[in-house]
Amino acid sequence: MLVVRALENIPEKGIAKGEEFRLYIVDAHHHMGREKNHQNTPSGAYEFYALLWFEMQRMTEKMKNQDALLFEPIGIIAPELPERIFKTKEKWSRMNHGWLVDRTVVFPYTDDYSKSKSTEEPSFQVSNDKIAAWTTRAPHSSRLIGFARVDPKDAINGSPDLPMRELDRAIGELGLRGLKLHPLAQLFLDDIEADYTRNVVARAGELGIPVILDTRNIRTAERIRNLVVSMRQDEKYKKAMRGLSVILAHCAMSPGSTKLYDILRDPAIYGETSTLHDKDVPVLFKMSSDRLKSHLGSWSENLLFGTDFTFLSVQAAELILHLLSREFPGSLEDAQRILGGNALTLVNRPFGTIKSAERPPQAVVCLGCEGDAVVTLEDTIMKLISGEGWDITSVDYMIPPKHTWPRMESMSAGGHNGIYFDSYVISLGIRGGITEVHLWVKKGPGNITSCTVLGTKGEDALDSLEFGTQKINATFTKAINSNPIKSNSAMDLTREVLKLLA
Numbered sequence: 001m002l003v004v005r006a007l008e009n010i011p012e013k014g015i016a017k018g019e020e021f022r023l024y025i026v027d028a029h030h031h032m033g034r035e036k037n038h039q040n041t042p043s044g045a046y047e048f049y050a051l052l053w054f055e056m057q058r059m060t061e062k063m064k065n066q067d068a069l070l071f072e073p074i075g076i077i078a079p080e081l082p083e084r085i086f087k088t089k090e091k092w093s094r095m096n097h098g099w100l101v102d103r104t105v106v107f108p109y110t111d112d113y114s115k116s117k118s119t120e121e122p123s124f125q126v127s128n129d130k131i132a133a134w135t136t137r138a139p140h141s142s143r144l145i146g147f148a149r150v151d152p153k154d155a156i157n158g159s160p161d162l163p164m165r166e167l168d169r170a171i172g173e174l175g176l177r178g179l180k181l182h183p184l185a186q187l188f189l190d191d192i193e194a195d196y197t198r199n200v201v202a203r204a205g206e207l208g209i210p211v212i213l214d215t216r217n218i219r220t221a222e223r224i225r226n227l228v229v230s231m232r233q234d235e236k237y238k239k240a241m242r243g244l245s246v247i248l249a250h251c252a253m254s255p256g257s258t259k260l261y262d263i264l265r266d267p268a269i270y271g272e273t274s275t276l277h278d279k280d281v282p283v284l285f286k287m288s289s290d291r292l293k294s295h296l297g298s299w300s301e302n303l304l305f306g307t308d309f310t311f312l313s314v315q316a317a318e319l320i321l322h323l324l325s326r327e328f329p330g331s332l333e334d335a336q337r338i339l340g341g342n343a344l345t346l347v348n349r350p351f352g353t354i355k356s357a358e359r360p361p362q363a364v365v366c367l368g369c370e371g372d373a374v375v376t377l378e379d380t381i382m383k384l385i386s387g388e389g390w391d392i393t394s395v396d397y398m399i400p401p402k403h404t405w406p407r408m409e410s411m412s413a414g415g416h417n418g419i420y421f422d423s424y425v426i427s428l429g430i431r432g433g434i435t436e437v438h439l440w441v442k443k444g445p446g447n448i449t450s451c452t453v454l455g456t457k458g459e460d461a462l463d464s465l466e467f468g469t470q471k472i473n474a475t476f477t478k479a480i481n482s483n484p485i486k487s488n489s490a491m492d493l494t495r496e497v498l499k500l501l502a
């Protein structure tokens with residue numbers, strides 16, 4: 001998390017000079033794997049973020065001298081639980097840095113190994129396996145969110161359902177949580193509106209996962225918009241449209257085009273900021289704030305921060321600093337949505353695969369447990385994963401429902417930035433097995449600590465991280481009310497949870 005400090009009073013926002021805030025940052029565009037002279041792994045990502053922070057500090061000095069900043073970046077803090085996971089092993093603790101960025105959406109390159117050996121095997125199979133291996137094991141599972149890649153053209157060269165089969169496998173069996181498509185690299189730029197592309201996008205919609213498409217000019221963006229509009233008009237895609245969100249990577253590299261904003265007004269289409277630099281950056285936000293007023297939420301709900309590392313390097317520093325500058329037309333809330341909130345809202349669901357059996361939720365509550373109950377529980381889980389059996393496949397914090405991202409609270413008032421650090425889901429899976437569970441940990445109010453053990457699929461599973469929505473309320477109320485196991489100490493709570501995992 002990036003800690004920033006107000007450089008002056010901002011009375012219209014109720015912010016006093018010197019107040020500090022923390023911004024939770026998600027990188028929505030990041031590559032791992034290997035493509036020609038590009039290569040990246042989780043540790044490469046964290047090193048890059050450390051470098052990005054170094055660059056930001058350098059640029060901050062310059063901008064302060066020009067009196068260009070409203071908020072000055074003053075430090076980095078890691079979210080508590082992920083950092084504790086990184087500290088549990090010597091070799092992991094060496095990667096406990098780069099916390100300028102808290103979560104990273106990673107997907108394959110057009111890897112050297114992405115081509116399949118036969119037309120009956122999908123492309124990117126090995127690449128998707130590798131992304132899953134990196135993103136669904138501790139410690140990286142607390143920091144990375146894996147997206148799959150497929151080649152829609154596999155449908156032409158091989159069996160027509162080949163790309164959808166790979167997508168189903170990547171999402172359902174590997175637990176990846178979104179899709180990246182690259183019309184230029186996979187040579188379907190002219191066929192974005194063709195049936196074979198539409199089928200892949202429709203399947204992503206049915207699975208309820210976001211799709212990010214490499215988009216380098218406005219013509220490609222228009223084709224993508226036409227595809228989305230044509231699906232919306234067709235009854236056949238009703239279900240797909242309910243779950244579909246499409247992200248234009250690089251904002252089509254056209255921030256000066258009014259057409260871009262016509263396209264971003266589509267409720268299913270978003271823009272991601274990587275590659276934008278120099279004058280592009282103020283132009284994007286000025287035009288967005290003028291042209292993306294929506295009746296439901298803020299203009300800033302349509303934009304996502306991304307780095308496109310390793311293809312790009314420290315340009316992203318410029319963009320983050322612009323969000324803190326006088327020139328930025330939005331508020332700190334807008335900055336928080338762009339830097340992380342929107343990406344989390346699009347991913348929305350906690351980690352899970354279709355492999356595990358359904359199980360009814362069971363809550364364990366501890367009344368009057370002091371604050372350390374959660375620490376005791378977490379310590380025990382860390383011990384659990386250091387053995388052969390369980391692994392942490394993800395750590396997902398609850399977030400506010402769509403269109404309700406809250407006001408930023410100063411650090412002295414609690415520092416709430418929209419991420420619910422006191423309500424989160426730890427996904428646990430048995431290594432090499434099919435069993436997986438969610439532990440939904442919830443602290444307070446009034447010293448009530450609870451840990452609900454749930455299945456990852458079925459009627460009673462959590463299908464969203466949006467805290468306060470009806471489904472979550474119903475799941476939680478039911479689990480808490482129907483025979484909760486009561487405990488009266490931190491150790492007792494932990495013991496009961498362990499019994500449920502046995």
Ligand SMILES: [Zn+2]
Nearest residue numbers: 029031308311
């Ligand atoms: Zn990229």
